[in-house]
């Protein structure tokens with residue numbers, strides 16, 4: 164991750180979520196970890212410093228949309244990283260995910 168990562172994290176806060184879903188605490192760049200970054204998508208881990216609620220956000224750059232799902236706080240960020248590295252996410256899979264979320268009304272486009 165280069166020197167722009169703080170700027171990037173701030174962008175994700177502005178774009179995806181400014182506040183914790185559970186307690187409303189404002190996120191800061193220290194609460195974010197960019198798990199995976201590809202030309203078309205980003206996967207970001209949000210964790211609230213106040214209530215410890217965690218979310219994984221998927222941001223699809225071509226569509227400018229994001230989806231957030233709560234994650235079990237027992238699952239460590241290293242485990243998530245390992246999983247995602249094992250499963251190299253392709254463009255097709257991102258599109259599948261997008262269509263899946265859309266069909267389930269998880270996102271509105």
Ligand SMILES: [Zn+2]
Pocket residue numbers: 183184185186187188211212213214215216
């Ligand atoms: Zn919280």
